[in-house]
Amino acid sequence: MEGLWRAATGQDPSPEDYTGIEFWSNPERAAWLTKQGEYIKTWRRRWFVLKQGKLFWFKDCHVTPSSTPRGVIPVGTCLTVKGAEDVLHRPCAFELSTTTHDTMYFIADSEKEKEEWINSIGRSLVQHSRSLADAEVVDYDSRR
Secondary structure (H helix, E strand, O other): OHHHHHHHHOOOOOHHHOOOOOOOOOOOEEEEEEEEOOOOOOEEEEEEEEEOOEEEEEOOOOOOOOOOOOEEEEHHHEEEEEEOHHHHOOOOEEEEEEOOOEEEEEEOOOHHHHHHHHHHHHHHHHHHHHHHHHHHHHHHHHHO
């Protein structure tokens, strides 16, 4: 039933969302976070992996080449990442607002973990922005 719900609501990422990214090997950041569901607002613990400008989540921490992400957020769609204790009234909470998913909420296991996730996602966003800017310069130069 859950698989049917996920497919109907578009939560299952397509392989194009993660093809070519070895999310099982040497992630920029990986840890457990508690994530609020997008449609059914329950809280679930998921294993998150940040790699190559994408934030993946899985049901468990044993991620292998045959693992399928439960979800993928391209960092390039992120508008803000910031603390959200005042919104959720829970410690170690943060939010990620995107152009496609509105705002998603997470709870880290500690204040330090929360800050490390915010910083890691922020760094990834800056790197993604730089690579886009570099690509635009190359594209602009090739049109001259």
